[in-house]
């Protein structure tokens with residue numbers, strides 16, 4: 001009996017899949033009239049190019065050859081949208097955000113990896129997570145984190161860089177140095193945990209650090225299975241899923257399961273420790289802990305009962321903050337150091353501004369330095385670490401446009417009817433490069449375009465949370481760490497530029513697209529930069 005039910009279920013599912021494929025291939029879509037690049041394969045459409053690590057040219061052609069909304073071919077005849085029109089982005093992220101939900105793959109994957117937290121929830125549940133987490137990132141709390149950020153950065157300066165420069169300028173592999181620093185910055189200020197002593201010659205041995213380092217590469221290796229994650233995540237309780245996964249003979253899957261288990265047990269211990277400190281009456285010590293998790297635990301104590309986080313939710317937030325904050329910070333730091341090395345004039349001007357201040361700068365002085373602010377903003381505009389995000393349309397709807405487009409049949413389209421289930425790519429970097437928004441010099445690196453946090457001459461409004469850019473997107477799922485990361489970047493630059501000069505001799509550095517982007521040489525993650533000690 002059970003076998004026949006299973007057979008019937010499988011047959012039903014296969015018929016549904018076949019129907020969907022036929023519908024996609026022959027049924028037509030309301031998006032058929034939207035211009036876009038031709039499909040490159042029946043099976044994967046343009047997806048390999050859209051998500052390929054070396055697809056900068058593809059994205060550039062979408063930015064330059066189309067007008068804010070582009071049709072992309074997806075899996076087996078599926079049609080998707082690639083969007084960078086300002087009004088369309090406002091509708092997707094802000095005005096009609098409930099119609100454009102976080103992609104189901106992202107929600108189920110983060111749920112499976114970390115549990116129930118801000119990245120894996122939707123609707124009212126997500127709003128609750130955001131409401132409790134956001135105050136931890138307030139300006140008042142960021143001020144409190146400043147000493148830790150300086151302490152970590154001083155260890156970077158003295159532990160990871162200085163010992164190599166005794167005999168003069170030297171090429172250093174900055175990618176690994178800055179990645180280790182990013183993890184330590186987010187670890188200490190984010191969850192009050194030290195992953196790495198940042199001492200020369202001592203690679204991190206912490207299992208938590210190693211797991212975090214290997215998490216994204218392991219997911220990439222299993223990328224072909226990602227479309228099955230939403231279905232798999234709904235089968236039975238977590239223990240049953242773990243049991244089934246254990247039966248699959250795959251080394252990569254086994255490694256991923258071990259990574260998740262280490263992250264889960266470390267985060268659980270951390271939350272237990274902090275909770276015990278509170279219960280043992282070490283409240284005073286907690287009062288002086290300024291990391292995001294401690295602040296969260298403190299506000300959780302006094303939160304209304306229906307708002308309070310349960311322990312499993314606190315564990316999920318711990319890993320999510322580290323996951324969301326580390327590689328993104330590392331990408332931004334690597335990019336800024338690379339850009340300063342490529343633009344010595346910008347580097348000199350920035351150093352002059354920093355040397356005119358006393359060390360260490362307090363919060364207001366640091367965030368008030370205009371050229372430093374311009375360098376950070378311009379880097380994050382021109383080179384956003386996360387170049388695209390995806391949303392899934394929950395109901396048939398109409399997408400408004402700032403600039404009408406001409407359909408394939410020659411008709412002018414002022415709005416686009418978008419069907420339920422359509423995948424929409426939020427084209428962050430295309431929005432940040434738009435000449436309609438930023439002017440003819442949109443693709444040039446010009447820190448001086450920013451004055452008092454505003455880009456000069458920009459009249460078209462973008463709905464991002466950060467100075468008209470889409471780098472941290474906008475609306476109810478925008479980045480909650482965007483002020484924190486600016487502070488991290490400013491602290492690191494203010495400390496390093498006082499005593500080091502950066503230059504490049506290696507012209508083989510290529511950036512890989514990805515989530516987030518990373519520098520590479522011969523397809524390995526590397527950033528070779530010559531570092532010279534000043535006023536030795």
Ligand code: HEM
Nearest residue numbers: 118324325328329332385386472473477478479480481485
């Ligand atoms: C340059 C560095 C960073 C970039 C470019 C960045 C970018 C983003 C983007 C694009 C999103 C939206 C994701 C979506 O729509 O699904 C996001 C969300 C998020 N970011 Fe960041 N981020 C950065 C740093 C950080 C840091 C340092 C933290 C924490 C310490 C952080 C925590 C988060 C969290 C928790 C979310 C989820 C917000 C929500 O779902 O409501 N991010 N980030």
